[in-house]
Amino acid sequence: MLGTGGATAALLAGANDDVPVDTPRDPAREAAERELSRPMYHENDPNLLERALDRFWEWVDSLFGAASSGTPGGLIGLVAVILVVVALAAALWWRLGKPQRAVRTSSDSIFEDGPRSASAHRTAADKHAAAERWNQAVQERMRAIVRSLEERTLLDARPGRTADEAAAEAGRPLPHHADELRAAARIFDDVTYGGRTADRQAYERLRDLDLALESTKPLSVTAAEGAAE
Template sequence: MPTWGDGLLVAGGAPVTVPRDPARDAARDELLDAEYHKHDPSVLERVMSWLNDHITGALDGISGTGTSGTTGLVLFLVVAVLIGAALWWRLGAPRRAARTVLDVYGDEGPRRAAQYRADAERHAAAGQWAEAVRARMRALVRGLEERTLLDARPGRTADEAAAEAGRALPRHAAALAAAARTFDDIAYGERTADQAAYQLLSDLDRALERARPDLDTAPEGAA
């Protein structure tokens, strides 16, 4: 059977010689015809196939030994980090589901706001800022309960107290939310307690002692 470069037979059986380079070019042009490639995978399909092969290889490498196992683990961790970063960018930072309970009520019943304020000042004088912040936040919430701006209720979190008090004292709603956030950040160790954090709560506590409730939103009997 004749091939490109070896010659072709024309009508009558006479051989026709075709140079090798033009024959190669003609064959390449023929193979570039779209008809030959209509069933080829798309670019996206090829990319997904490449990713699948590499992820599968990484997972297989984890079960291996020596260098291959280590390499597979590293690749798997890289892929996991990339996926996590993509989800973080798409959905945003996850919010904490839990918040710290204020623990205003002890085994012996609720203490007075004045007692919590005295504890806070004592801790502040000793430079124990985390304890001072916690005591001052409890004093703030207990003071609002004593004025019936908040219902007396154990198990309340700082966020819940701030949101409820903000409805009764809308002018202080933003400051209350900031105080609750500071309390939570310090309680969770995300922020180091310092004098500035304590001063924020102390100033707000004093301001709330003088604040008058919004009569349209305050609980009945609020003073």
Template sequence: MYHENDPNPLQQALNAFWEWVGDLFDSASRATPGGVVGLLIVVLVALALVAALWWRLGTPSPRAAPSDALFDDRPRTAAQHRRAADDHAAADRWNQAVQERMRALVRSLEERAVLDPRPGRTAGEAAAEAGRDLPDHAEPLRSAARAFDDVAYGGRSADQAAYQRLADLDTAVQQTRPRSAHGAS
């Protein structure tokens, strides 16, 4: 039989939980240099790291993670990718425009034999490989690959300026003669 002086089971569970939290905090503050202040600093640093990661990687998306492959299953020419990119840009769909322009750039390098065609290649891999034969464009290629990854997989949004940088790089790379015999035009 329940008496008013007996704590109810829910209250007992809450009391036990808060006692456990208090013991945990006391133990942690004794183990941390600087005691409670040191523990507070450790917690703040951990929260700052989580916030930095959240800012850099963006809000987690509930959708299934896409493949890291740069191209889908439909083989298209560089010119077809450029037309698709221009169409997206004309409609202010900057994310899709950036993705298609990066695909155009990589496909163009494959068509010119600067890169060997390879299914499943990522944007980062393409940039690293192309940068060896096009050293003047190595850093812009890496930046373009990061922009592609940020948009395609990182949940970031592109803008007109990001697209224009990629389009300018694509044009410049088309006009550049590769350094090695592998990428002779």
């Protein structure tokens, strides 16, 4: 027979074997983190690039979702707006040419090499036109126009003159051709500096202007000054 004290001790001993030991919260969390950090639990996790792509597409999806909810017509309306913006950008690119040449300086001379006669420039232009090299044909024909005006002393032979400057100066003694001179300079600039491609029509326009100027009598200095006023 056990005494009361012995029975109580036995009950307490049994209770200690059956009741689990409580672990404090912080050590338990740390133990779980250590366990989950083992490589065996992360063998199939996405790599850094995959996670970055997932975040990117989630951002794109949320962006389109927000835009479509605020655009009349929902997603279809958003697509229509995007197509319009792309079309406008393409039109601006076609009209303005390459951005890096959009800004020109006064150092862009119409003549790249040494002095040549108007006749030499015309011959070169005709050769390029016969081979359908319209860009070079346009450039040489514009140089022929300016050199011819210099040879006729309607323009002073000034190095470094641009096509725009030549057109503006020649338009004073030749006012009836001022608009065509400016148009010719614009075609030359678009081809030479703007990345545009010339065609037969553009070349023939400059050729016709060259022929017309040859047979045009300029105004006198006094008449030219009066027309400018």
